[in-house]
Amino acid sequence: MADKRDYYEVLDVEKSASQSDLKNAFRRLARKYHPDRSTEPDAEDRFKEIQEAYAVLSDDQKRSQYDRFGHDGPQGSPFGGSGGGFNINLDDILGGDFFSSFFGGGSSRRRTRRGSDILLRHSVDLKDVLNGSAQEVVLDLPEPCTSCEGTGAEGGDLQRCSSCSGQGQVRVRQQVGPFISEGIQPCDVCSGRGQVSDRPCVDCDGRGQELQSNTLRFHVPEGAESGTRMRMRGKGEPAPQGSGEPGDLFIELEVETHPWFERSGADLIMSLPLGYADLLLGTSVTLDHLDEKPLVIKVPAHSNSGDTIEVKKRGLPRQRSGGRGDVIVLLKLFMPSKISKGTRKTLDALRDELGPKDTLESILEDAQERRRS
Template sequence: MILHGRWVEDSPLSQRDGADMSGKRDYYEVLGLDRDADEKALKNAFRRLARKYHPDRSDEPDAEDRFKEIQEAYAVLSDPSKRSQYDRFGHDGPGGGFGGGFNVDLSDLFGGSDIFSAFFGGGGGGGQRSRRGSDILYRHTVSSEDVMNGADEEVELELPTSCVPCSGTGAEGGVLDTCVECSGRGVLSRMVQMGPFQTRQDRTCPSCDGRGKIPKTTCKACKGRGRKEQSTTLRFSIPAGAEDGTRLRLRGKGEPGRDGQASGDLLVELEVSPHPYFERSRSDLIMSLPLGYADLALGTTVTLDHLDGKPLEIRVPKGSTAGDTIDIPRRGFPRLRGGGRGDVVVLLKLHMPSKFPRQVRAALEELREDMAPKDLEARIRDEAEARRRGG
């Protein structure tokens, strides 16, 4: 299970100690690590903290924010290129820092259970945040057979749904008060001296998380979160020819919106399991076929089970050479766009056993003269000529 999030600069974490100009805490500090911590230490720290602060399991009042913070820190530090960028430039790295999506695989941390939560809200900048529910990314593994033929899937997932007793407000009886700290604006502003300039810096009000409203009494059923995880059956179709990374959007199946706003979407990202011998190139399937010398010399036909359910017949013509390719048209994957199918491309290889039985060896000795090029020097010149011509 993969959790996915978009991080916004304007985060309620900006109040924390040790925050820099961007309002974020140092990632190493978040995970309680030295700057030279290795991969293992990083993983252990993340594991420990993610368990402690996972919002579905933790009773800490700021669990959700801490969890987001931990997730982001880990997403950046566990990626060597992002980490070195962070080490050099901090949060304000080139290209807008680390505002991209973070994918953190939590499946090994929580025994493979389906866990959704802590998706970073959209929007950004000052002002009251949009309360549309966040999108949820769910990775779904499919086989090459499914990609070839298409498939209808049905999966059972724990998905966040709006809490019924409080109608998703997080407040007992749905009663909300105006936030005192921000006077209902959802943001706090302050003037900051930046060199010769005075600039206004807005940040999301940490008391109300940008809502401008606060529950009069926290809803007991959802601990004020406004949503609960519920087992939900999802049905979707895998389009024939789908690629690794193809995303299906299930509208309104994401995190419920707050305060009457629309729900987010659920994005199903397809992960195509690698095939034991086919390699994919667009809609073509490429494979290597190792054959003995006799099969290459005399020609042969090889029949394999194929993903489309019909046998795949590979006709190797006599006089074939290692490196020749055989194109079997329209037996590759269906094209996602434009229709038709790709090809199967077979690359011939010469299989050379490391040991020969005595009689094979004797036969080869006998054939050596007959199979040798008649005029070796002329052949060498021909090869050189072919290479010059770009062969």
């Protein structure tokens, strides 16, 4: 390798650098270029280069040889071919926290003593949301097996895991580039619990849990939206091997769509098709409503298709500010697909009266109206 960079240059230190200077330089660069963490495009090559430079310069004998002969030492490169590891303990130099990230981070190292959470989706309708109804759901939930008290072992007998001596974690040696590094991983044999059973419980197949029928009672908050989650503490899966806290049960609400109402926060939007005469002369429409009180929509005379009418405080409860939203009614002209001969005759007679006096003038007016609004 003729174009090999000078080791001092690689580590960005003076020729007179002390061992602690070298170590600091290496630590800084290794953090920057470690292939598992670095985003630099040439990280892997740079990292190898840094390792090699440090391996040589941190060894007094190799360093003096390098100082005298450079890369073309009497025996060629003083570190041999590609195969040899440099046997630097990266963990020592970079600190434990650097390596913990390779093994899934600090928290997962700890034994899991808490059961998993469970998510349950539950459908409610707009009436439930309006009134904040009480719900009752019957379903099977995992609970600790009664025969083995959740341990998963026949008779509840657990032994210390011999693979990890009950620690739940094991030290592993890993090859990272040319280095051997040591880290800690959860024990495979006992899944990090530190205990194993010789004979699995026959009633639960060693799982330590069984399904039990549960009746869950909860209250839908007034004005709840789809996706609202409620937590029931301790109703999740039991802790592994029966020792520790159970997980939580989350109930996620899904609000069903309504046949005609669309929801916009606390407001309810609906469209109301009306005949020409109703729009022109005005009318009053009464509908059944979610709150059992009839919804009365007063359509004033000379209404247009596309107008909206707000029926105040008949929407859904507002979650934060209190009170209720509105029902917003969008008026639409209903156009019958068929009319009788008699109606046709009557309408024909009314044609002139119902239409604009001057077609062009009305087009102009309409255009101006639209520009103003």
